[in-house]
Amino acid sequence: MTSQKEPQEGHSTSTKVTGPSSWSKVSCPCCTSTQIEPLVLIQLAESVQPITKQWIMSVIAAPVKAGGAQLLVHPGEDMKGDMIVVAAPRCTLHRVTEELGLCKTYQDGDMKAFSFEDRDNFCNIDDTQQFLTLAERQFIVKHEMDLMKALEDQRIPGIPAPAGKLKARESILQKLEKAGLIRSITPLHDQERLADLGKQWYSQKSLWGQPLDYIHNYFGGTIAYYFSFLDFYTLSLFPPAILGIFITFFLPSANFSTAIETDSNASSKISDDDHLSVSSYMVQAVFSMLWSTIFMELWKRRSASLSYHWGTFNLAEQFQEPRPGFHGEIGTNPVTGRLEPLFPDWKRKMRMGLVSVPVVGFFLGLVILGMAGFYICERLVSSWHKESGSYFTAPLLYLPSIAHIVYTNVLGNVYRNVALKLTEAENHREESSFDYHHTTKVLVFTFFNNFAVLFHIAFFKEDMPLLRKRLSSLLIVTQVVGQFTEVVVPFLVDRFLTSANRNLKEDDPEVDHLQAQGSLPAFPGLFAEYIELLVQFGYLSLFSCVYPLTAPLLLLNNLTEIRTDAYKLCKLFNKPFSAPVANLGVWQLAFEVLSFISVISNCWLLLLSPRVKEWTQEAGLSSSQVIVIAVIVEHVLLIVKMILAFIIPDEPDWLQVKREQIEYNSMQALKKQRIKSTRVDGKLQKAKMGE
Amino acid sequence: MTSQKEPQEGHSTSTKVTGPSSWSKVSCPCCTSTQIEPLVLIQLAESVQPITKQWIMSVIAAPVKAGGAQLLVHPGEDMKGDMIVVAAPRCTLHRVTEELGLCKTYQDGDMKAFSFEDRDNFCNIDDTQQFLTLAERQFIVKHEMDLMKALEDQRIPGIPAPAGKLKARESILQKLEKAGLIRSITPLHDQERLADLGKQWYSQKSLWGQPLDYIHNYFGGTIAYYFSFLDFYTLSLFPPAILGIFITFFLPSANFSTAIETDSNASSKISDDDHLSVSSYMVQAVFSMLWSTIFMELWKRRSASLSYHWGTFNLAEQFQEPRPGFHGEIGTNPVTGRLEPLFPDWKRKMRMGLVSVPVVGFFLGLVILGMAGFYICERLVSSWHKESGSYFTAPLLYLPSIAHIVYTNVLGNVYRNVALKLTEAENHREESSFDYHHTTKVLVFTFFNNFAVLFHIAFFKEDMPLLRKRLSSLLIVTQVVGQFTEVVVPFLVDRFLTSANRNLKEDDPEVDHLQAQGSLPAFPGLFAEYIELLVQFGYLSLFSCVYPLTAPLLLLNNLTEIRTDAYKLCKLFNKPFSAPVANLGVWQLAFEVLSFISVISNCWLLLLSPRVKEWTQEAGLSSSQVIVIAVIVEHVLLIVKMILAFIIPDEPDWLQVKREQIEYNSMQALKKQRIKSTRVDGKLQKAKMGE
Secondary structure (H helix, E strand, O other): OOOOOOOOOOOOOOHHHHOOOOOOOOOOHHHOOOOOOOOEEEEEOOOOOHHHHHHHHHHHHOOHHHOOOOOEEEOOOOOOOOEEEEEOOHHHHHHHHHHHOOEEEEOOOOEEEOOOOOHHHEOOOOOHHHHOOHHHHHHHHHHHHHOOEOOOOEEOOOOOHHHHEEOOOOEHHHHHHHOOOEEEEEEOOOHHHHHHHHHHHOOOOOOOOOOHHHHHHHHOHHHHHHHHHHHHHHHHOHHHHHHHHHHHHHOOOOHHHHHHHHHHOOHHHOOOOHHHHHHHHHHHHHHHHHHHHHHHHHHHHHHHHHHHHOOOOOOOHHHOOOOOOOOOEEEEOOOOOOEEEEOOHHHHHHHHHHHHHHHHHHHHHHHHHHHHHHHHHHHHHHHHHHHOOOOOOHHHHHHHHHHHHHHHHHHHHHHHHHHHHHHHHHOOOOHHHHHHHHHHHHHHHHHHHHHHHHHHHHHHHOOHHHHHHHHHHHHHHHHHHHHHHHHHHHHHHHHHHOHHHHOOOOOOOHHHHHHHHHOOOOOOOOHHHHHHHHHHHHHHHHHOOOOOOHHHHHHHHHHHHHHHHHHHHHHHOOOOOOOOOOOOOHHHHHHHHHHHHHHHHHHHHHHHOHHHHHHHHHOOOOHHHHHHHHHHHHHHHHHHHHHHHHHOOOOOHHHHHHHHHHHHHHHHHHHHHHHHHHHHHHHHHHHHHHO | OOOOOOOOOOOOOOHHHHOOOOOOOOOOHHHOOOOOOOOEEEEEOOOOOHHHHHHHHHHHHOOHHHOOOOOEEEOOOOOOOOEEEEEOOHHHHHHHHHHHOOEEEEOOOOEEEOOOOOHHHEOOOOOHHHHOOHHHHHHHHHHHHHOOEOOOOEEOOOOOHHHHEEOOOOEHHHHHHHOOOEEEEEEOOOHHHHHHHHHHHOOOOOOOOOOHHHHHHHHOHHHHHHHHHHHHHHHHOHHHHHHHHHHHHHOOOOHHHHHHHHHHOOHHHOOOOHHHHHHHHHHHHHHHHHHHHHHHHHHHHHHHHHHHHOOOOOOOHHHOOOOOOOOOEEEEOOOOOOEEEEOOHHHHHHHHHHHHHHHHHHHHHHHHHHHHHHHHHHHHHHHHHHHOOOOOOHHHHHHHHHHHHHHHHHHHHHHHHHHHHHHHHHOOOOHHHHHHHHHHHHHHHHHHHHHHHHHHHHHHHOOHHHHHHHHHHHHHHHHHHHHHHHHHHHHHHHHHHOHHHHOOOOOOOHHHHHHHHHOOOOOOOOHHHHHHHHHHHHHHHHHOOOOOOHHHHHHHHHHHHHHHHHHHHHHHOOOOOOOOOOOOOHHHHHHHHHHHHHHHHHHHHHHHOHHHHHHHHHOOOOHHHHHHHHHHHHHHHHHHHHHHHHHOOOOOHHHHHHHHHHHHHHHHHHHHHHHHHHHHHHHHHHHHHHO
């Protein structure tokens, strides 16, 4: 925290947008200020007429009661231009901070849920830029614009009937996006702070440490959580990496030799060192089981601490307004007492159980079908080529692979759309719950796609050498390709293609600077990044006993990954909005499930390894006895894993005390408040009776 | 609720104890009343001198600030008698109700945490006997007496130095019990209501339904929960019972025939109906897996509803005073801000991990050692008898069994003491947490003792006929013996031995009536009852596919069990204290763990059944292939079980809404209260500055 210099907003030379003139007026007198900080840039379609732009601006500036967002708007260059700059008055920022349930430092030094009425007791309340992080301010602007609603049926001026018709309670922003009137909504960069952050983040010489608080400040919750996890994960890779290197190079009799031998199928060479080999296999398998468990448990603790530190441990989305896409019959929310759309939980569950699950299952079936088809075709073609082999049939050998790749890609694209539609049909009330179910659907499919082949090789073909070859090539090829596309290409693109933006000078009109920001491609989200980590983690925890060099290779990869991700985020894409979050969400679950599967996988891999087989044969055990032993070992390991997970608390002790304090205090406060309110009621009644 | 007539307290003729004369005086004027309800009877040792009795009475009547219990005491017949009758003034009852976190019906019809300051808004507040149940009033008396503390080093009058010395902060009641001054502390019966309850409970002709609310009113939380669970469990036995009867009698080719055949080892008879048999086996196994899961999930929902209905869903023991046996350095509780003994959590965990777990493991090892010894000795003796067989060596054949029984019993007794000492050394802060860890220790041991033999027969000897024989004999013998000891013996005892009490007439002095109540044996607690249910449930879910008549037999047993337990509780023992609780506690976990093990057990039993073996041989599967299939089936079933448990919510929807309402309201209240308190602070500061 201490290391963060917080440069004051923007360039002092360009007063055009930051000054209060030509901004919309605020209704409350408390929020007049000499400097207004532009937060978000809306880029309109070029076809949008001034009258429509005027209407959009008026809605954004309108008070919440009138269905608006109660924000400040600026038309950019003039009313004809295609951009709108949005800022936020202080009272809107404070109100939404309370609604989101964000915690801030109270006067007694603890983090407490912000309360608008009690605002004077929070630290830094007078300096909005200290009080709320840049990312929070920008998220609040987006959040409020998302909630803009038409109060009654109306028409958008300047747009013909079908697209321009707004129904009552319809989300205005969604409508504008659907109608193609808005090209993009981007939070604005603060170039000075961005340069400062970049220096600390990816330009520094030291290998370790990321400015996580600074990242959280500047980019916001989800992104800060991703980098925190990446950081923690990379650090945790050291023990398995050291073990992997030790096994590979200092026990040369073990796996390393087999890795060389396998190609020549030199089974005769497997001789005296069997016991060593078996034990190194076992050490690796048991270690990776324990490691993955402890890693996940420690991360949970770290995650809980971060969420306290960043003031997000009290977010209660179920008490907020529902997300814009949510629909249902208007009624009174039984918990908050607000009027809003309601949708019964059992209906959602029915849709999930009777529609979503079968459809996802169907697509998974198609993946397997594709794989089976690929193997069958390959066998057919190769036998056909052997029989009537000629130069003409040789190219046909590639046909099954090509067909399979095309099939997989098409299927993947179709599935992505289907997953989105399914999740929309489930009609989740909270944004996080929507993300959760959407990500889960895509995740299951992607995971299946990535690991089905490896599982097939490991447990059906039972071909350990092939598995090892496949794994090492996946790791090395993926890394080389990945590093190339993630480092070299972005660098070149940045240097040569987007250099147009760089030519802007400090004293160019600020509007041009803003315009330039909107021109970068949109940030594609963290899904691909997380999936990459998850697949890595899968290779490591599921199969690493076959190829002990996995961990060192991953470590190497992650150390550069951190820098390239950071560079990409800062330089190559538009700044994304990033919600305040309290944990990794569904990704945490995914990693945990994977670490569970890893126990099972490792046990069976161990059993299938040729050396264990030889060893058990020497010991005179029948194959079914061996399997029974494996089953027992697996169950014992699973129980050990569960006990470990149970013993390590998910929160550090100090955090638990804080949480109990809050619980206790609010229990007491609730009782007190009831007395007060009934006393007021009583007085009212008495007053009435006195009349 | 409606069916409960609530007779007004006691007999109108005996005013001696219920009238306010000769009771200790209350400090507060609000609690003077013409009728005082005697709640608890303390029986002193006969050696106790009047001066000591006087001192004990004065402590109980002393205010809480002085280390007393702020209760009303009555010396019984006179100061020389060996009993003290305790009652509670209304304000003490109300104060403790708030401290315990009990919920009561608010004026708006919802259950809300009781608040002393806000008491006028709760229903029935003026009629203490309506407001608090009898069991709650009695528990409160016991709770307050447990918390009596010596404020400084002092001496108990009339008792010589070593036993009579009280150190500061020492629990007075514990000291008195340790010194042997108190024989028993018993809540008093209300004979009229007891008779009424008995009529509705065990004397009624109808087979179904127990007056659960009445039981909760009269006997209290833990006991009402036990009977609710028994009720629910018995009802849930119908589906498996019907299936079991169907399989046994309507699929005669299946298991029933094998049950007859096994004795003659007529393996040749196993012929054409194999497929049917296999499928009935499988149906039973899969069914009992699903059944046990759904049963547990539905019980959780029922349990949550009961806890709302009985006002115990808000108990927060961690915010109460620690239990009397808890010790540690005096410090400020970081959550409640009270001065009390503190004991760091990590120390407790260290003791659990480094002492308790190894010791328990050691005793489990001794159980296995005993079993192994038994088998070895038996083999030795029988071979020896065969070799040098004579009439003299024949009795020796019984020696191993006798030795094993003696060994097991001695071990069990030693273990019980060790478990108690271990749990005491763990120094738990809350009573419930102490119970939890104590019960777990005893439970693991008892369970091991009960099932080790069955598991040994099933999975090591792989002797299905023996398992079936053993299971049926266990079920039938246990039931016959159990019913005899639980029904016949109690009845006879009640009729002939304890008839002395019955000879008391209505117009005998009330003191004699009270004295008579103390003369029954103390209620042995619910451990044995729960263990019986758990072992039953184990037979059913673990092994029932071997013996499908298990469920019908258990159903029969439970229908009588309910009545005999009720009869025992009402007639044959002293009334026990019973704390308000929100669930079954550790027993719920035990049942859940068992239902998990049942999946594994059923899968392997299925595999070991001779018919499945034949069937797979016909299908041409190798034994290791069969095991692999079994492993896959087991894993799939476990996943199905977890998904089922995840899908069925643990609370009914309406309860979840209530809980969220409370959470939301207390969050809001906390914010409001903060404003108020800081405003008061501000005023104080201003006032000071003004001085």
